[in-house]
Amino acid sequence: MALEYLNDLNDVQRQAVTSTDGPVMVIAGPGSGKTRVLTYRIAHLIESGVYPEQILALTFTNKAAREMKERIAKVVGDRARRLWAGTFHSIFARILRVEAGHIGYPSNFSIYDSADSRSLLTRIIKEMNLDKNNYPVGSVLARISSAKSNLITPKLYAQDNDLMGVDRFNNRPMLYAVYNKYVSQCKQAGAMDFDDLLYRLFELLQKNPENVLDKYRRRFSYVLVDEFQDTNFLQYSILKKLVKYAKSPENICVVGDDAQSIYAFRGATIDNILNFQHEFPNLSVFKLEQNYRSTHCIVEAANQVIVQNKKQIQKKIWTDKLDSTKIKLVKTVSDTEEGRRVADMIVEHKNRHHIPNKEIAILYRTNAQSRVFEEQLRRYNISYKVFGGLSFYQRKEIKDLIAYLRLSVNNYDEEALMRIVNYPKRGIGNSTLDAISQYAAEKDITLWRSLMECPLPNKAKSTLKDFVKMIEHFGKKAESLNAFEVATLIASQSGLIDNLRSDNSLEGMARLENLTALLDGIKEFSENDEATDDNLPEDKSLATYLQNIALVTDLDEENTERDYVTLMSIHSAKGLEFDSVFVAGLEENIFPSMQAMEERDGIDEERRLFYVAITRARKLLTLSFAGSRYRYGKIVYNDPSRFIEEIPVDLLDSMVPRRAEASQPVRLRASVRGNFSQPNPQKKMGIPADFEAALPHQIQAGMKVLHLKFGEGKVLSVDGYNDAKVATIFFQGISNPQRRIMLKFAKLQILN
DNA sequence: GGGGGCTATGGGGGG
DNA sequence: CATAGCCCCC
Numbered sequence: 001m002a003l004e005y006l007n008d009l010n011d012v013q014r015q016a017v018t019s020t021d022g023p024v025m026v027i028a029g030p031g032s033g034k035t036r037v038l039t040y041r042i043a044h045l046i047e048s049g050v051y052p053e054q055i056l057a058l059t060f061t062n063k064a065a066r067e068m069k070e071r072i073a074k075v076v077g078d079r080a081r082r083l084w085a086g087t088f089h090s091i092f093a094r095i096l097r098v099e100a101g102h103i104g105y106p107s108n109f110s111i112y113d114s115a116d117s118r119s120l121l122t123r124i125i126k127e128m129n130l131d132k133n134n135y136p137v138g139s140v141l142a143r144i145s146s147a148k149s150n151l152i153t154p155k156l157y158a159q160d161n162d163l164m165g166v167d168r169f170n171n172r173p174m175l176y177a178v179y180n181k182y183v184s185q186c187k188q189a190g191a192m193d194f195d196d197l198l199y200r201l202f203e204l205l206q207k208n209p210e211n212v213l214d215k216y217r218r219r220f221s222y223v224l225v226d227e228f229q230d231t232n233f234l235q236y237s238i239l240k241k242l243v244k245y246a247k248s249p250e251n252i253c254v255v256g257d258d259a260q261s262i263y264a265f266r267g268a269t270i271d272n273i274l275n276f277q278h279e280f281p282n283l284s285v286f287k288l289e290q291n292y293r294s295t296h297c298i299v300e301a302a303n304q305v306i307v308q309n310k311k312q313i314q315k316k317i318w319t320d321k322l323d324s325t326k327i328k329l330v331k332t333v334s335d336t337e338e339g340r341r342v343a344d345m346i347v348e349h350k351n352r353h354h355i356p357n358k359e360i361a362i363l364y365r366t367n368a369q370s371r372v373f374e375e376q377l378r379r380y381n382i383s384y385k386v387f388g389g390l391s392f393y394q395r396k397e398i399k400d401l402i403a404y405l406r407l408s409v410n411n412y413d414e415e416a417l418m419r420i421v422n423y424p425k426r427g428i429g430n431s432t433l434d435a436i437s438q439y440a441a442e443k444d445i446t447l448w449r450s451l452m453e454c455p456l457p458n459k460a461k462s463t464l465k466d467f468v469k470m471i472e473h474f475g476k477k478a479e480s481l482n483a484f485e486v487a488t489l490i491a492s493q494s495g496l497i498d499n500l501r502s503d504n505s506l507e508g509m510a511r512l513e514n515l516t517a518l519l520d521g522i523k524e525f526s527e528n529d530e531a532t533d534d535n536l537p538e539d540k541s542l543a544t545y546l547q548n549i550a551l552v553t554d555l556d557e558e559n560t561e562r563d564y565v566t567l568m569s570i571h572s573a574k575g576l577e578f579d580s581v582f583v584a585g586l587e588e589n590i591f592p593s594m595q596a597m598e599e600r601d602g603i604d605e606e607r608r609l610f611y612v613a614i615t616r617a618r619k620l621l622t623l624s625f626a627g628s629r630y631r632y633g634k635i636v637y638n639d640p641s642r643f644i645e646e647i648p649v650d651l652l653d654s655m656v657p658r659r660a661e662a663s664q665p666v667r668l669r670a671s672v673r674g675n676f677s678q679p680n681p682q683k684k685m686g687i688p689a690d691f692e693a694a695l696p697h698q699i700q701a702g703m704k705v706l707h708l709k710f711g712e713g714k715v716l717s718v719d720g721y722n723d724a725k726v727a728t729i730f731f732q733g734i735s736n737p738q739r740r741i742m743l744k745f746a747k748l749q750i751l752n
Numbered sequence: 753g754g755g756g757g758c759t760a761t762g763g764g765g766g767g
Numbered sequence: 768c769a770t771a772g773c774c775c776c777c
Contacts, residue, residue: 061767089767114766122771136762194767265765366764368768388766422753429753551767571765593764609765632763633768759773 003047005040005075009033016286017041020048020222023243023280024253025273029317030302030615031293031577034255038226039068041253042083043075045222052082056220056242060227062087062556064575084220088235089194090551092201095216096192097547102209103200108409108543110191111550115394116415117141117182117193123418124181127441134171135178143167144179148195149232149267151202154180188446189414198234205241217242221251227575228256228276232267240279250280258313259306262571262609264601270311287315291615293577295323298614298621301647306611308646309604326653327614328622329644335585335629339372342582343380345622346565349580350382353620357383359579361566363613365591369584370567377565387568391554397500397511398518402546404490408474409543411448418447421467424499428467432460470494483545484526487519521549570613581617583610586625587638610643694750699727706749 006014013033016026017040028034038057046052059065065085073080084091093111100107112120118137121144125135147157157163158176167175186193192200205213223243225231231239243252258270277283291299299319306312330345332338342362349355362373367389377384392398400423403416410416422428440450451464470493478486491497500512525548526540555572566578585591591610596602614621625640699705703715713729727748 087767138762197767263765266767368763425754427753431753553767555766569765595764630768753777755775755777757773757775759771761771762769 005043009036009040010290012286012288013037013040016288017044019284019286020045021249021251023250023276023283024286025228025276025283026253026255026286026288027273027313027315028255028257028288029291029315030257030260030612031291032288032317033290033292034226034257034288035064035068035071035575037288038224038255039071040075042068042224043072046072046076046079050222052076052079053084054219054221055083055085055224056091056222057083057085057224058088058091058226059085060087060230060575062090062552064226066556087551088231088238089197090548092197092238093192093547093551096197096201096204097543099204099212102212103204103207104187105192105200106190106410106412108190110189110406110410110413110416111197111547112186112191112193112415113394113550114141114194115399116191119418120185120415121178121182123437124178124185127437128174128178128181130172130174130178135175140172140175140178143175144182145195146267147179148199149234151199151234151237154183185414188412190410190412191415195234198238202234202238202241205238213241217245217248221249223252225252225254226256227260228254229258229261229270229273230256230263230268231272232263232269233272234267236272244279250282252280258311259309259608260574260612262574262605262612264605273313289315289317291317291319293618294319294615294621295321295325295619297324297326297651298617301327301621301651302611302615304648304651305607305614305643305646309607311601311604323619325620327647327651328620329652329654330622330624331640331654332624332626333628335369335372335626336376338584338624338626338629339376342373342584342622342624343376343382345582346377346382346580347380349620353580355579355620357563357565360582361568361573361576361578361580361616362582362584363568363570363573363616364584365570365593365609366585367569369590373567373584382565383563384565384567385562387554387566388572392514392517393549393552395511395514397496397515401487401491401494401496401515401518402549404471404474404494404496405487405542406546407471408478408486408490409546411471411475412446414447417451420494421451421464424495426463426467428460428463432456478542482526482540483542484519484523486542487522487545491515491519570609573616574612577616577618579618580620580622581613582622582624583613584624585629586623586641586644587629588641589636589638590629591641591643607643607646610641694748698750699748704751705729706751712751 006017009017010033013036016024016037020041026034026037028037042055042057045055057065057068059068065087069080069083069085072083086094096105096109097107100109118141121137121140122132125132125137125140147153147163152160152163154176157179164173164176167173186196205216220242223239225239239252243250254273254276256273258273261268261270261273277285294302296319299317299321303317328345330338330341332341346360349360350357362370364370364373370386370389374384374386393402400420403419406413406416407420418433421433435456436450436454437447439445439454440447443450443453445453448468451468456464474486474490474493477489481489497512497515500508500515503509503511522545525545566576570583589597592603592606596606599605614623623644625638625644628635628637630636694705699715699718701715701717705713705715716728716730718727
């Protein structure tokens with residue numbers, strides 16, 4: 001047996017890897033080699049004779065699973081492909097495809113994303129004549145989601161005095177009925193929302209038809225769970241079903257860090273970690289406390305911050321790195337200025353520290369904060385990529401085609417049906433649709449059946465008949481053709497492509513391009529035999545494709561080797577690391593967020609989030625905050641975040657060296673008592689007194705202009721319109737003298 | 753039935 | 768600020 005890999009591990013790590021049998025918990029601080037332990041542990045299992053297909057490894061993202069497999073493959077070779085590795089949602093969806101019949105679902109069930117869930121709920125609330133002000137969709141959905149995550153069925157919900165009491169108090173006493181209706185509508189539509197993928201799997205194992213439970217207990221003789229601190233009660237319950245029973249070897253290994261638990265909002269509870277020892281008395285616990293990632297200052301700051309939390313497992317992260325680089329703290333007057341300064345410092349990191357773009361990340365609390373950084377990075381011609389926010393699959397034109405695909409595979413998919421029954425326009429308006437759904441509700445039949453049976457004027461009737469025929473035709477094709485062939489056919493025969501072609505606007509063309517990109521993606525899925533990574537027979541069907549894309553996020557995308565700066569929320573950054581990390585927007589009401597301050601344990605959760613943020617950095621960590629920023633169209637003023645104060649002053653370097661005119665020591669709240677003076681931005685920028693910025697439309701090719709940063713330049717050309725106007729300007733004597741400058745932001749003085 | 757424009761409202765994180 | 772939903776008019 002090749003065991004050299006064990007030499008790559010420290011003592012605790014090696015014990016965690018080689019204690020293969022029985023329950024194991026690994027408490028792993030940030031940068032402590034957690035992934036290494038997980039991958040080697042699996043490799044070790046395989047080397048010891050366990051079949052890869054007997055191993056279930058649940059990770060937080062598909063990307064993490066893929067990378068883990070790649071690393072395992074380096075030790076054990078191709079066998080690694082047979083592992084069951086993926087997210088809870090994707091693995092369970094795969095199992096449910098096979099077992100759906102047992103719980104009254106079709107095997108080609110649809111997966112509702114949160115937009116689908118919302119729109120279904122909106123319809124239900126309307127149909128039940130409830131006041132939408134008392135039943136805001138978001139809150140209703142959150143409540144339903146949390147009920148499911150705690151295994152509370154609509155029936156149990158209605159019997160629960162606490163839950164019902166809260167609803168009555170909040171003026172929404174009928175929430176239980178909305179929940180009930182939502183569940184039955186989903187089921188009737190053959191659709192599962194994200195929570196159902198977990199909940200229905202639990203239901204399957206609980207009801208245990210044909211002893212299906214035993215089948216999976218045998219199949220998964222070793223279970224590993226990454227990021228265990230972020231699992232909820234439902235996920236934990238499923239794990240227990242799989243490994244806790246009479247005479248079970250209890251081969252479960254969970255890896256996590258209570259200090260990095262940041263998903264309480266979707267039901268994650270660190271009680272799972274705390275209870276684990278009681279549930280499995282034979283538990284072996286290993287604590288990985290040596291940090292191999294970050295410099296001394298960063299590790300120390302993280303420790304000092306996290307000790308403020310009440311509830312935690314005792315541990316102290318340490319490092320033997322001696323680097324004494326301090327953490328930089330940057331204060332700016334506004335959010336725009338924050339963007340500019342971060343971009344400035346990125347240039348400096350690239351030049352002085354030779355850090356490539358892909359080793360730099362800007363992290364923020366909310367996705368909406370990405371905008372200023374995008375604008376400034378574009379100005380500096382630094383390539384970047386924004387993760388999160390509106391993903392490719394959430395774009396309208398993409399959702400439209402996918403709705404056609406979904407409806408073709410599953411005719412009962414109501415959300416898909418509602419989306420496209422009148423798109424492209426075919427004369428089915430609201431009154432017709434109301435009639436159809438009302439008829440469906442009265443007769444308790446699916447919308448699809450109602451389309452054909454509902455009494456309607458002849459014109460609408462024949463239109464609908466054609467529509468049904470078309471979808472049935474697509475469905476038939478989907479049975480014989482592969483995903484790409486049928487998607488291409490649907491895109492053109494549905495009229496989607498023609499509809500987009502007729503739109504000659506820039507956006508219209510972009511939409512068509514996106515649609516083509518989607519088709520390319522489907523083609524890749526259909527033709528690439530490496531795409532499926534499981535031990536099931538190759539399946540290139542449309543249904544499988546739809547299942548895959550419903551569960552991918554842009555985090556999961558293959559690294560395309562491009563060298564870009566990463567912009568993402570801190571939540572998305574979990575598990576990642578970069579040489580240089582900027583944590584931006586460190587202000588009260590932003591981070592910690594306003595909502596969190598009102599929640600029980602909200603601040604502690606935000607603090608763990610801050611802990612995650614700062615521990616992403618290997619060498620350079622920069623914290624920034626702005627005195628003012630735009631939020632929802634209004635300017636707001638926030639105090640610096642309390643988390644800044646929690647970092648000992650001797651770890652901080654609060655002078656900003658490069659822009660001498662902007663540097664001033666940052667004074668913390670403690671010393672100023674929230675009384676931040678607003679320096680005059682004009683003075684601060686050091687703008688020459690006689691400087692007079694021209695308006696964007698005044699800049700024309702051939703002009704000589706003065707730029708505050710680059711100096712004198714000659715305008716070579718101007719392209720784009722309005723806010724998107726960009727000038728190409730040649731500046732003598734700077735690196736990359738030819739610059740593309742967004743006129744909307746640039747301050748240029750015309751010199752002749 | 754369809755389109756345009758106006759207003760009110762919400763406002764976090766993600767599979 | 769963005770967007771959903773509403774009203775009004777064709």
